[in-house]
Amino acid sequence: MHRLSTNAKSLPQNVTISESLRSPSRDQAVSPISLPEQLLLDNASSGSPSIDSALNSSSGQLSYDIPSEIGLLSWEQIDANFVNFQPGLAHDFLGDLGPQEETRPHEGVAPEVLLDNDDTDSTPQFVGTTGEFEPCLFGHYLRDVSGRLPFKKLTLQSVHLGRLPAHFMLTSQSLYSQSREEAGLATKIEANKSREELELLVPVDIGERLIRLYERFIAPQYPIFSTQSRPSPKSSPTYLLAAIYAIALPFMQFDDVLTLDLAYDPLPTSTLLQISLKALEFEIYGPTLPVVQAFILLLARPTPHHLISDSSFRCKLLGTLISAAHTLGLHMDPVEWSIPRWQATQRRRISFIIFKIDTWMASSLGRPPLLSEENWLVTSMSAKDGYGACIDEADWRDFIQHAQLVSTLRRVLSELQYVFIVSKSSS
Incomplete structure (x- = not known):
């Protein structure tokens, strides 16, 4: 909607309003908003009263003493002219000039948006x-x-x-593509070859069994998936599947078929990790939610070295994970977003798990955490966040208790850091 021009001479003389813009009745409750200039020009008619005197006022804008025969635009008439005009933005444009929100006939909740859609590129x-x-x-x-x-x-x-x-x-x-080319990364065609390599290494039937092992032993502690977006050997990204297979391999003894098939010919864990890490180097330029999930699983996997520390590499993975999470807005709380409920709860769980990993790594490595409660909004879990978590109710209660332990540990780390700062300043 355009503001009325302050130059009255630039407007044609004897501008009139057509009969279609008149209110059906003077007693009808209408919105006293200013008439856009374009509507005045498009609906000019010689049979309507002139408003030339109103346009030529001393202030250079529409005067309020407009003849009552002209009428005012009602909210329904504005909707007719702006069919695709989003209702939630009307108040942002018109302020208090239009009717109150509770009296608008078209009020309602905005349609849900499938934000984290794996089908889109x-x-x-x-x-x-x-x-x-x-x-x-x-x-x-x-x-x-x-x-x-x-x-x-x-x-x-x-x-x-x-x-x-x-x-x-x-x-x-x-x-x-240009940024990836400058970094010397593989093209998309070469990246797709890793899919064939993974399927030759882990057939689909074995992959399904490894995913079931993951859902049984690992998902209760890391519920990063939902019932609407479960991992699948046929549709999930290569880097995510490789990370799932690598973290689920130690539990293959609980599957009768895998115990017999992989007893004498085990899957090379190092090859699975290489497939995942190389693909993630390519995907980190345009991170998606599966990228964040893969980084979480790589960090959740126990270290293979018991005599040496790989803290530097894990801190690198954690920093990359947090960078991708910031890009996807996981530092925000999505409870008030127009996205499906299962996506909102899944995002909250992933946000908290990142906060949990940062807390436990800071505690175990003796380093300050990278995140703080001031700039990371999801730092606790509730019963509502278990919606669509793909785990049993008992496992979710255990997860909430673990979340409370994370909050206690974070508070201890904050107090220790405060004591360190105070002792340093006093010395």
Whole structure:
């Protein structure tokens, strides 16, 4: 909607309003908003009263003493002119000029957005408050009914429902080809060869058994998947499958078939890790949720060396994981976003697990944590977060108790760091 021009001479004389813009009745409750200039020009008619005197006021804008025959635009008439105008943005544009939110006839909840969609070749990058784009201004952009605004090779996806703005920039993976080429990484065609290598190493039937072992022994401690996005040997990314197989191999003795098949010909764990790590180097430029899940499993895997420490490499993996998590907006709380409930709870679980890994690594390695409760919003779990977690109710209760232990450990680390700072300042 355009502001009325302050130059009255630039407007045609005797601008009129057509009969279709009149209110059906003077007694009808309408919204006293200013008439856009374009609507005035497009609906000019010689049979309507002139508002030339109103446009030629001393202030250069529309005067309030408009003849009552002209009428005002009602909210229903605005909806007729702006069919694709998102209802949630109307108040952002018009402020208090329109009717109150509870009286709008088209009020309702925005449609849910499938944010972490594995079927699309794009990565959702969270738009921060101090970045290149201004998320508060994005809230005033005209978007379609799904909350999207495509322009050039980027697409703005809004999931904003609460008080804080929440927008994602959907970026195609092809835009990172130049950066990957500069880093000397493999092309997408060469990266797809790792899929064939993994399937030759781990057939589909063995992969399904390893996934069941993962769901039985590891998922209760790391519920990073949901019932709507379970891992599959046929559809999951290569790097994620390799990480699942590597962390589930120590439990193959609990599967009768794997015990016989792999007893004399075990799977090379080092090869699985190489497949996952090489693919993750390629995918980290445009990280997705499976990338974060693969990094979590690589960090959760016990170290193979008992006499030496691989803390430097694990800290590198943790830093890369946190960087990818920030890109995907996992440092935010998605409870007020217009995404499905199972995606919101899955994101909350993954966010907390990253916070848990950072806490336990800081404690075991004697190093300060990389995350803090001031800039990581999901630091605890509740019973509601178990929705779609793919684990039993008893396992989820144990996970909540473990989450409480993480909170206690984090508080101890904060107090120890405070004591260290105080002792250093006093000395």
